[in-house]
Amino acid sequence: MADEYISTDEESMEESVDITEIYPQDDFQVLRAEYLPQIKKYSVSFSKHQMSVNTACLKRFPETELVEILLNRKAKKMIIRPMLEEEKDSLLWCNTNGGKRKPRKVTVKYLFEMLFTMMGWDRNCRYKLLGGVAPFRGEKVLFFDLTSEQQFLIGTKNNGNHPIFPKEWENQFGLPFSEHQRASQIGLFDEYKPVPVKEQEGEE
Amino acid sequence: MGESKMDNRRKRKDEDAAKDKVRQRMRGCLDPDNYQYFPITINRADYYNDEVEQNVGIYVRVSTNDIKQTTSYELQKIYYEDFVRKHPNWRLIDIYADEGISGTSMVHRDAFNRMIADAKAGVISLIICKSVSRFARNITDCIGVIRSLAELRNPVGVFFESECIFSLNEDNQMTLNYLAGIADEESHIRSRGMEASLKMRLDNGIPLTPKLLGYTHDEDGNLIINEEEAPTVRLAFNKFLLGHSTQEIADSFNSQGRQSLLGNVKWTSNGIVDILRNERYCGEVLTRKTFTPNYRTHKSVKNRGERAQSLYLKHHEPIISKDDFIAVQKMLDNAKYRHEHVLPQLRVVTEGFLKGFVSVHTTWSGFTVDDYMNASLSVVSTEEQACPTDYMTDDPEYEEWKDYEVVRSEYITDWGKCNVLISSTEMYFSTQCIRRFPLNEKVELLIHPVRKALAVRTSIESRRSEISWSRMRNGRLTPRSVSSTAFGETLYTLFDWISGSKYQITGSFIRKNGKCVLIFMAKDARIRFTEKDTGNGSDESAPKGKRRQVTIYPDGWESSFGENFYFHEAMRKEIVDGGDILDQDIVYNTGIQLNLTGRQKLEEYINNVENYISKEEGNYGG
Numbered sequence: 050m051a052d053e054y055i056s057t058d059e060e061s062m063e064e065s066v067d068i069t070e071i072y073p074q075d076d077f078q079v080l081r082a083e084y085l086p087q088i089k090k091y092s093v094s095f096s097k098h099q100m101s102v103n104t105a106c107l108k109r110f111p112e113t114e115l116v117e118i119l120l121n122r123k124a125k126k127m128i129i130r131p132m133l134e135e136e137k138d139s140l141l142w143c144n145t146n147g148g149k150r151k152p153r154k155v156t157v158k159y160l161f162e163m164l165f166t167m168m169g170w171d172r173n174c175r176y177k178l179l180g181g182v183a184p185f186r187g188e189k190v191l192f193f194d195l196t197s198e199q200q201f202l203i204g205t206k207n208n209g210n211h212p213i214f215p216k217e218w219e220n221q222f223g224l225p226f227s228e229h230q231r232a233s234q235i236g237l238f239d240e241y242k243p244v245p246v247k248e249q250e251g252e253e
Numbered sequence: 254m255g256e257s258k259m260d261n262r263r264k265r266k267d268e269d270a271a272k273d274k275v276r277q278r279m280r281g282c283l284d285p286d287n288y289q290y291f292p293i294t295i296n297r298a299d300y301y302n303d304e305v306e307q308n309v310g311i312y313v314r315v316s317t318n319d320i321k322q323t324t325s326y327e328l329q330k331i332y333y334e335d336f337v338r339k340h341p342n343w344r345l346i347d348i349y350a351d352e353g354i355s356g357t358s359m360v361h362r363d364a365f366n367r368m369i370a371d372a373k374a375g376v377i378s379l380i381i382c383k384s385v386s387r388f389a390r391n392i393t394d395c396i397g398v399i400r401s402l403a404e405l406r407n408p409v410g411v412f413f414e415s416e417c418i419f420s421l422n423e424d425n426q427m428t429l430n431y432l433a434g435i436a437d438e439e440s441h442i443r444s445r446g447m448e449a450s451l452k453m454r455l456d457n458g459i460p461l462t463p464k465l466l467g468y469t470h471d472e473d474g475n476l477i478i479n480e481e482e483a484p485t486v487r488l489a490f491n492k493f494l495l496g497h498s499t500q501e502i503a504d505s506f507n508s509q510g511r512q513s514l515l516g517n518v519k520w521t522s523n524g525i526v527d528i529l530r531n532e533r534y535c536g537e538v539l540t541r542k543t544f545t546p547n548y549r550t551h552k553s554v555k556n557r558g559e560r561a562q563s564l565y566l567k568h569h570e571p572i573i574s575k576d577d578f579i580a581v582q583k584m585l586d587n588a589k590y591r592h593e594h595v596l597p598q599l600r601v602v603t604e605g606f607l608k609g610f611v612s613v614h615t616t617w618s619g620f621t622v623d624d625y626m627n628a629s630l631s632v633v634s635t636e637e638q639a640c641p642t643d644y645m646t647d648d649p650e651y652e653e654w655k656d657y658e659v660v661r662s663e664y665i666t667d668w669g670k671c672n673v674l675i676s677s678t679e680m681y682f683s684t685q686c687i688r689r690f691p692l693n694e695k696v697e698l699l700i701h702p703v704r705k706a707l708a709v710r711t712s713i714e715s716r717r718s719e720i721s722w723s724r725m726r727n728g729r730l731t732p733r734s735v736s737s738t739a740f741g742e743t744l745y746t747l748f749d750w751i752s753g754s755k756y757q758i759t760g761s762f763i764r765k766n767g768k769c770v771l772i773f774m775a776k777d778a779r780i781r782f783t784e785k786d787t788g789n790g791s792d793e794s795a796p797k798g799k800r801r802q803v804t805i806y807p808d809g810w811e812s813s814f815g816e817n818f819y820f821h822e823a824m825r826k827e828i829v830d831g832g833d834i835l836d837q838d839i840v841y842n843t844g845i846q847l848n849l850t851g852r853q854k855l856e857e858y859i860n861n862v863e864n865y866i867s868k869e870e871g872n873y874g875g
Contacts, residue, residue, distance in 0.1 A: 117659055117660070118659070118660040119657040119658065119659055119660070119818060120657065120658055120660060120814045120815075121656045121657045121658075122656070122658070122813075122814070123656050124656065126657075136761065136825070137759060137760065137762075138660065138661055138662045139662075140662070140665050140667050140669075141667065141669060155665060155666075155667065156665070156666035156667075157664060158664070158666055159663070159664035160660055160664040160814065163664070163814060185654075186654070
């Protein structure tokens with residue numbers, strides 16, 4: 050097999066062959082994002098009657114201190130909408146200490162209870178939702194799918210949260226390559242495609 | 254047949270023998286060597302037995318203070334002193350005399366009560382009284398006292414001279430009861446006669462007008478103003494209209510040496526109230542303000558409708574105008590709410606964002622639910638005031654977003670919220686509310702009766718409706734409760750709230766054209782109460798017996814996260830398009846218009862009278 054390895058020098062590159070001719074596509078699995086650090090993705094977490102977003106959300110909306118939360122019970126979707134001015138139903142989503150903005154843990158006791166009941170979530174667990182930025186009536190908002198939650202067992206101070214993965218994920222790194230290709234075409238947010246953080250920074 | 258005759262004969266014989274035995278036994282047989290007799294050594298009181306030593310008390314009573322009755326009283330005293338002297342074994346202990354006291358009740362009959370106490374203490378053993386009617390005109394008291402004296406360890410007897418009855422004589426009991434009943438009925442008949450006489454008089458143009466401060470009677474018995482006393486009355490009314498309390502007025506009268514009706518200088522707050530409440534000072538007479546329901550007790554009670562009344566208008570010359578008098582009554586009715594100002598006015602905002610909002614006077618209960626409602630509707634129609642119903646359904650993205658709900662802030666525990674806690678007696682605004690407004694600012698409370706909303710705005714200078722909702726403590730502004738006892742019931746009725754419950758509302762802070770306002774919507778109100786946690790709740794870690802706060806949300810909230818997105822947007826649009834926060838408001842007139850004496854005129858009068866007093870030496874006669 051060693052002589053079948055592709056050489057890295059320039060000459061060899063011109064003569065490279067399609068690796069899928071050597072190894073069948075579906076022998077490969079696309080590593081699940083859940084197994085990788087996701088600090089640069091937009092997320093919101095619910096745990097112990099509290100809610101907080103991650104730093105990526107704050108960086109995406111650097112001028113925003115107040116947000117509104119919108120929920121769709123039927124579609125199981127959530128929107129975090131930046132607000133320009135204080136309103137009755139807005140909440141402060143960050144703390145500013147020493148000029149640096151940090152996500153704020155907001156106690157949302159009744160919202161927590163209603164949401165967890167609606168979704169059938171375990172109150173002893175922490176739930177994280179990955180989301181994206183999408184247009185909303187001329188504005189940009191953060192969009193989350195409540196059905197794509199990541200579940201974590203709440204750990205102790207010294208022993209952090211442990212992710213809980215579905216049983217069918219056992220003994221696999223991810224979806225087979227072709228299946229993954231098909232799934233990504235559908236899109237996570239119906240007609241809206243998640244915009245990666247890196248591309249957006251380039252646009253700005 | 255023959256046998257039954259024999260049986261009967263035998264039976265009769267046995268019965269006769271038994272009877273003989275009983276007769277024999279009943280005859281008795283005294284054996285002088287084995288028998289001793291002990292005669293009576295302690296003689297109880299006996300009016301008819303002069304051999305018995307008796308300590309005598311005489312009771313005399315006349316029931317009026319009439320001078321002619323005083324003569325009767327003195328004659329009785331002299332007579333009985335001689336009477337006792339004629340009995341060598343009698344010792345006169347005291348003459349117990351009640352002068353000018355009714356016999357239908359034992360209350361205030363001090364001499365009578367002292368006599369009974371002496372009798373029970375064994376000081377006297379015999380009481381002599383002229384007649385049963387003098388002793389008491391109340392059958393219950395009369396018989397009760399006589400029996401209690403007879404049942405003493407050493408019985409005390411009462412002799413009624415006119416009726417010739419001695420209470421300890423067994424033969425006289427029925428007669429005594431009968432006479433006591435007659436005396437009682439005599440009082441009853443007199444009372445009914447008086448009642449009928451009063452009715453004929455009071456309801457047919459002849460009201461009773463006894464002397465009162467500020468008035469005297471002319472030769473025909475009509476009330477005429479006493480110009481020496483009238484200034485005192487005018488001062489009391491004028492000062493009260495200007496906002497002085499009744500205690501302040503009483504203190505000023507005492508310091509000025511003003512004399513009351515009785516000629517003394519002992520003014521009290523209640524005395525001032527009596528003057529201010531007397532309709533005779535505005536020229537009217539209302540009869541039967543009090544009445545005596547029980548002729549035995551003589552106790553007067555307020556007439557709340559149990560007796561017919563007559564009101565005579567323009568009966569005599571007034572000292573105070575009718576309108577001023579009405580104003581004073583309204584102020585007195587609200588004085589318990591610590592209302593310190595003259596009649597407040599209801600004001601309604603005519604323009605801008607707060608159009609239709611009506612000012613609230615938290616210390617005044619005189620405005621009704623209808624007053625607030627009509628005031629608001631006077632500037633805005635019901636249709637204009639209704640919440641929007643057609644909200645943005647023509648939006649092209651409507652189908653996309655129509656199912657979204659804006660999560661209500663009540664589901665989020667955030668320190669930054671503007672909350673108000675309302676009970677029927679007080680309101681308490683959170684720290685965030687008061688810190689939203691500039692430092693030390695007084696605020697004004699307004700209500701929108703149709704939209705069921707409360708608003709708090711910066712108070713306009715010299716407004717009487719302003720409230721003090723904060724205080725400075727340790728250099729920081731902190732909330733203080735606002736009393737709403739006067740207004741609470743009206744508020745609860747306007748908002749359809751349950752009496753006795755406490756409501757908390759999260760408000761919206763709105764800043765426009767440089768001005769601020771807080772809006773609280775009643776539809777967002779949740780009930781809050783404290784209950785003892787028995788440890789059976791969901792929080793098992795909470796110690797048993799600890800109190801916990803319980804919140805009850807409005808109906809329908811349990812099935813939604815918040816308002817529909819489009820409704821929420823429509824309300825937001827209303828705020829944006831609703832105009833600036835303006836101060837323009839107008840007075841809304843409620844009820845009958847009063848033509849009050851002007852403030853300047855009131856002050857002038859007070860200054861004139863009090864300056865005149867200060868120039869005089871000694872007490873001012875009125």
